[in-house]
Each structure stands twice: as structure tokens, then as C-alpha cells.
Amino acid sequence: MAEPSKAPSSHLRSAVVVGLMTLLSRISGMLQSRLLAAFLGAGPAADAFFVAFRLPNLLRRFTAEGTMTSAFLPTLSETEAQEGPEAGRELVARFLGTLAMVLLLLCVAGILLMGVLTGLLMMGRLSPGAPLGQQLILLGQVLSGTRPAPEDLILTTALGRIMFPYLALVSLTAGLAAVLNLKGRFGLPASVSTFWNLAFMVFGYGCMTWVPGAAQDPRRASFFFALAVLVGGLVQLFVLWPTFRTLGYGIQWGFFWRHPGVRKALKRMAPGLLGTGVHPINVFVSTFLASHLAVGAQTVLFNSNMMGEMVLGLFSASVATVSLPVMSRLVDAGDMDGLRDSLAGALRGTALLAIPASVGMAVLARPIISLIFQSGRYGAATVAWTGDTLAYQCVGLLFIATGRIVAQCLYALKDYRTPAYAALVGLGANVLFSALLMGPLGTRGIALANGLASLAGLSVLLPSLARQMPRIPYARVLRGWGGMVCASVPMGLAVWLGGRFGGLGTFHGFWGMALRLFPLIAVGSLVYFLAILALRVPEGNMMLGMLRRKLKI
Template sequence: MNSDPSNPAGRENRRVTRAAGVVGAATLLSRVFGYVRDMVVASFFGAGMAADAFIAAFRIPNLLRRLFGEGSLSIAFVPVFTDVMVNGDREEGIRLAISAMKLLFLVLLGVTLVGVVAAPWIIRVVAPGFSHLPEKMALTVTLTRLMFPYVIFIGLVALCMGILNVLGHFAAPAVAPVLLNLAMIGAIAAVSRFSDSETVRVLGLAGGVLLGGALQLALQLPFLVRHGVRFWRRSGLWHPAMRRVGLLMLPTIFGAAVYQINILVGTLLASLLPEGSVSYLYYADRLVQFPLGIFAQAAATAVLPSLSRQAAGGDHAGMGDTFGHAISLVLFITIPAMVGLIVLRYPIVVLLFKRGAFDAWTARLTSDALLYYCLGLWAFSAVRIVVSTFYAMQDTRTPVKTATISIAANILLGMALMGPMKHCGLALATSLASMINLVLLVYVLRQRMGAIRWRRIGVSTLKTLAASAMMAGVAVWVCRAVAPDAGSAGVIRLLVAIGAAIGGGVAVFAAAAWLFKIAEWQKVAGLVKRSLTRS
């Protein structure tokens, strides 16, 4: 995979790597605050009725965010917006961006009104097990209605992200979730000062979600204005290029958000299991989202504008090179993260969540779910890069077909595994379904893009697996040496144990990557060296 900066493909690869680094760093900050938020929520609500109700209710606007925001609209909009900017003129592209913002606002307003009215029926579909518990059902419906307007804010934030990314700005959209986390933490802390009621506190938490959505949107607007997108300008509601966006958008609803749909399926089936099952899956998924958001989503966000530029210019060889670079980079970072989470899953869950209402038994059940989610982390990550490649080529049919098969497989596997394995079976079903989706996507992509050096990707991945295995052995040994019994260890001891295990593991992985001459290690090390030199 050519990374020579003297040719267009090399420059594009360096651009992707730098952008992924910016998004990854901002996302890391967001994830840190996200875990603080989850620690606060776990401490106040544990895995009881209020936690289950909030998580089930929040799944709905979160799914719609993926479908209408980051999923379909953002991915469909970026290639068309890029094409207008590259092959048309900048002013026309700005008009398209303003029209898209106005139209999206009206669409999301309509979706929100329908959602508020239809909340009881939506909850019966999303969490059918709650129907037999009137108090839990009523609380979930109330929370759903309160949080539904969040869809408007976060949908517009996702569109702003697509516009800014094409214009070369990645930091503000990536760091925006920090404001959501701070708003939720502040809301629950403020409400808890005046009430001990679990219901009042969870309603305050839902109010924090709305405040966080508004703050995230407010953060994007100054950067849009700086780049010339003055959204108050008079502009038609409909731009001719929106037709192309619409044609791409409708199929991408399933193709881009298959992971979130599968998670929602897990929530639905988990509502039929013993109380707490929804919460175990939620907290485990939150830990999986850490590497998934920092590495996979960062790379997918960074690579889409580059692939779209190459597709708009007809540079198919360059697309193959950029894709190969992105997929190898993601696997190089995601695989050791996956292995590390698997071997340190219980100490990490205990450290982050075991306090207050979140007891040792809840930590054990959450770490069990985390194991089975982690098995599919490499597939979750790779799918995002492959799907971005198809959408850069404005091919929406293939991801939709494979997503449909994946969702069907998740439902069937979940129903088969939830009996013997309970909530762990649902986590495993999600991982297996994602693997199926990836295999199908790669099979089609191989027919489309013969220029991709699949053998080199495979060799790099095998070397990464070997380095990760060495890392895992060191991490487990160090953690057990410092904290033999993670469940009863104090916070400081556990923090030292996990920190030492991660530090030792990273050192061993880096040494092994250097020894095995993994190309991605050389690229990442070179980028870090150049950044430090500039500093």
C-alpha cells in the first residue's frame, strides 16, 4: 500500500491518517467523559428498573440518530456534497449544505412529533417484556417522550459533521459528545441534590440528554459560519442535488446502521429475560464503543471524504490504495484493543462501575456480556470502513442486501442462544451477525476492486494477531501479580494493576510490531514522530 507522499495516493493516505488521529483524540476525550457519565449512572441506578427504563428509552432516539443522522444522511450526503464541491463550484456546494440543513430540520421535527405520540406502541415493540410491568412500562414511555426531541439536535449535528469533514474540519464534530456527557452528569447531580426519588432522578437525566443535544449543535454553528456556511441566508428548501442524496439515503438506513439495529434487537430480546439483562448489555456495549468509536469510527469518518474525492475524480486505483491503508490501520489498532478488553474485562468493569447500586454480581454478568461483544469487535470496526467504501462509490444496494441478511441472522441467532446463554447469547449473536455482514461485503468488494492488495492486508493482520497474543500474556500476568482478586481489590490497587497491565502490554505489542516489521506500526510511529518534531 503506497504511502509515498510524493504521489496523490500517498498524500491521501497521510491525510486519512492525520484526520483519523484528530478524530480519534477528540473521541478519546469524549469517551473518557462518557465513562464518567456511565459510572455516575451505574452508581445511582445500578441495573434496576429505572436503569432498564432509561436505557430502553434512550435506545430509540439513539437509533434514529444513527439512521437519519450519522447513518443514512451523513453517509449519503458526503459523496454528493464532495462531488458538487469538486466538479461544480464552492458556492453551489454551500447552497446545497444550507438547503440540506433546513430540509433535515423539518423532517426530524415530523419524526419527533410522531415519536412522541406513538411512544407507547414503540415501547411495546422495542421492549415487549416491559408490558407485563405497568410501572416500568409507564416510566419508559415518559422517558421516551421526553428524550425524543434529542433526535432533532443530534440529526443536525451529524449533518454538520459531514459538511465540516468535507471542508477539512474534524475536531469540533468529534469533541461534541463531551458536551452531552457533561450535561447528563450535571443534570443528575443537580436533581439528586433536591430529591432522593429514583424516578425524579432518571427524569432529570433525560432532561440532561436534551440539554446535551442543544449544546452539541451550538458548538458546530460557529465553525460552519467560519467556513462560509451561513445558514441564515435565504436559500430554497430544495436543491437539485438533494434528489441524489435522497436516492442514496433511503437504502443506507439499514446498510449504515446495522450494528445499532442489531443492538436494538438485543434490547428487545433482553427485555424478555430477567430484570437487569438490558442493563448488562448496555454497560458492556459502552465499553466496546470505546475502541470502536476512537479507532473504527474515527477512521471511517476520516476515510469517507478521501474516498469520495477519489470516486468523484474517477481514481479507482487510488481508492483501492486508500481502502487498503484504512482497513489495515483499523485492524492493527482494533485487534490489540479487542484482545486487551477480553483478558482484562472483569477488572475493568469492576474499576469503572462497581460502586453504589452496581454490585459484584452485576459486574460479573456485565463482564460476561463484554466477552461476547468483544469477539466481534474486529468485525464491527472493519464493516465501517467497507461500508464507507461502497457509499463513496454511491453504491447503496450492496450494503442494504448484506445488512438485511445480517439483521435476520442476528434475530435467529439471538432467539436460539438467549435460552441457554441468557444475555450473553444476545451479545454473541450480535458479534456473529457482524462477522456475516463483513464476509458478504468483502466478497462483493473483491469483485469490484481488484486493485486492493488483499494478501498484504492478510499478512499484516496475522502479524498483528501474533503481537496481540504476546501482549495478552504480559497484561494478564501483570494484572494478577498486582491484584490477584480483582473483585475485592481497592480502587487504587485496581487502578494501578490495570494501568500497569495496559502499559506493559502496550510496550510488548510495540516491540513485537517493530520486530515483525508491521507496516502500520511504521506509519503510525512516523506520524507521531513528525507531530512531535513540529511541536
């Protein structure tokens, strides 16, 4: 098997830096999720919190690291290459200033319309089992005040109004992070989620400890956790600001629609609103459908989706973060061979962890969920429910990761329409698959539908990429994937046997589970690493070389 080029090697090294920072974020995120599970459980208050939290998180993919970054970063790279650094600084200041003003207006509108938004998401709670038309009539009566609103809808609306300004904070943070990434500063932007998690936990746990009655009442606790979301958003913005200013950048508040760079970036964002947003749109659909399932379904889906995002964020999103500025520079330089190498390296690099992590997490889904969530009000039955849903979530992780990388390549080629078309196909597929599967499988069917929808979206992305970049390195990518799948088989068998002999089917408390699970994960990782070396997968040798250099062996 041919040795990979230097571009994929550089890709992998940069992605490892981001991945390590993201690993810290995911570990702190696990602790944050455990805190929520202990005090909110999986009842009405937890469902209300997670539905309300999904609204700014859904929109952040459009205004933050998704569409905004994919349109803004190539435009900034192009401006600096053609007009110089000073023009780039002006574009940054005016684009982010325009974005900030738009976000403020959007937040005001979201707060005013929160009752409508949460009503649509929670419509299944108005009259479970009723036809859609009847539920719409009931929602209209609730919004007009002629019918009393259910308590869980009132709580969801109140929490949504508190948390919605987080959209502005996280979007500006993503804008600053995009600039730092373009300048090769990947580590600090990747660490902001860790600061968010830490700030959330300190503020949230402090309220549970010092505010009388907060820990005993899940509904009251949910309000303090909603405030903790905003505290975390402020902290992560302040973490990036000093470095952003040190590099000579700033923000100029106002509406700069006539600035050519701002206009070009916004124009590129328009078709990308659906392209990058396919996954959050599918999550929105899942949230609506889950409102027709039993109480706790929203919490179960949120937690299982969060665990899937942990895998995607740990390495797949890291590769995507690194690949966009690299691919943009290659396109600007007219280096199509380098772009092919970069794409192949990104697709193989993202699968290097996504494939074994999907297998391992599916096999150990229940023990992993019990370690993270089982405490306080989050009991064994909910753990089993979440674990089964997570196993189905794992099926589509590679498809979602691949779609993100291919979309990044299209954005670097200045194609923003194809991802939008792919999003429409994926959205339709998600609705269809969810409707077909949620009846017999419940939350498992909705989780599986998300992955299948991403596969449908890929069927649109790849042919378009082939037209714009002939000779896509399919063979090189598939050879790597094949080796990684083969290496995952003995790993999956090893962790399955270890789980059975280690008694992971029974809950042994947090430390008891941790002392059993973490060594087993380490053994599985070692088995996988040795397997990819034995199969001569080039990325294995890269990792071994990096490890030797770090340890100076």
C-alpha cells in the same frame, strides 16, 4: 513488506487526530456512565432509562452520522467539484433545512407513538415466559386501556417522550460535522461528544445534589438524567455552529424536495437506511430479546455494548470518518489505484487498535467494568454479569469495524443498495444467532450474535465491492492483520498475568483499581507496540515516526 503509500499514511495521521479527540470523549463517557451506575444501578429504573435512550440513539444512525452522512457527504463533494463552492453552500442550507423539518415531524410522531414503541421493546415484561402471540394480545390490552400498564413500562414511556427530541439535535449536529469533515476540520466535530458528556454530568450531578430526594429515588433520578440528555444535545450543537457559520454555511428552513442535490442525497439515503443501520437494528432486536431475560439485562447489554463502541469509536469510527471524504474525492477523480490504497490503509488502520483492544478488553473485562461501574447501586454481581457479557462482545468488534469501512467505500462508489442487502442478511443472522444462543448463554449469547451478524453482512459486502473495484488488496490487508494478531498474543498474555499478580480479581475501590489497571494497560500497550515493530508491521513504523516528530527526537 512493502512500505505503505502516502494515502494510508495521511489516513492514519488524520485518524489519530480524530482518535485523540474521541479518546477524550470516551474518558468523559466513562465518568458519565459511572454517574449513571451510581444513582440508577441495574434495576427497573436503569432498564427503563436505557431502553428509552436507545430509541433516539437507534434512529440517529439512520438520520445522523450513518445513512445521512454517507449519502450527503459524497453528494456535497460531487456538487462542489462540478458546480463550485457556492452551489455546495446552497445544497448544505437546503438539505439541512429539509432534514430539520423532517426531524421535527418525526419527533412529534415519536412522542405520540412512544407507548407503542416502548411496549414493543419491553413486551417481555408483560408476561415473562408467555408465547409471543399472548404477549402481543396483552400489549394491545395495555395500549387500549383495558389492562393496567406495568410500572416499568409507564416509566420507560415517560422517559422516552422526554429524550426523543434528542434525535433532532444530534442529527443536525451530525450534518454540521459532515460539512466540517469535508473541509478537513476533523478535531472539533470529534470533540462534540466530550461536550455532551460534560454537560450531562454537570446538569445530572447538579440535580442529584440540589434537588431534594433525587439521589435517593432511582425512578426520580431517571427523569433528571433524561433532561440531561437534551441539555447535552443543545450544547454539542452550539459548539459546532460558530465554525460552521465562519466557513460560510447556513441552514434554510423548509421542504426543498425539488432541489436536484437534495433530491439526489435523499434518493441515496433510501436504500442506505438499512445498509448503515444494520448495527442499530441488531441492537433493537437485542433490546427486544433482552426484555425476556431477568431484570437488569437491558442495563448490562447497554453498558457492554457501550464499551464495545468505545473501542470502535476510539479508532475504527475515526478511520471511517476520515475515509469517506477521502474516498469520495478519489472516486470523483477516477483514481481507482488511490482508492485501493485508501481502502487498504483504512482496513489496516482500523485493525491496528481494534485487534489488540478486543483482546485486552476481553482479558480484563471484569476489572475494567468494576473500575467504571462498580459504585452505589451497581454491585459486584452486576459487574461480573456485565464483564462476562463484554468478553463475548469483543469477539465481533473487528467484523463490525471492517463492515463500516467497506460500506464507506461502497458509498463513495455511489453504491447504496449493496449495504442495504447486507443489512438484511445481517439482521436475519442476528435474529437466528440470538435465538439460538440466548437460551444457554443469556446476555452473552446476544452480545456474541451481534458480532456474528456483522460477519454475515461482510459476506455480502465484499463480493459486490470486488465487482466494482477489481483487485481488492486482500493480501496487503491480511498481512497487516496477521502481524497485529501475532503482536496481540504476547500483549494478552502480559495483561492476563499482570491481572492475576495485581489482584484485579478483587475490587479495591475506584482509585485502587485505577492504580492497578492503568499501569497494566500501559504495559500491555508497550508490549504490543514493541511486538508490531519487531514483526515489521508498517503502521508501527508510522506511529514511531509520528511520535519522534512530535517529540522532536
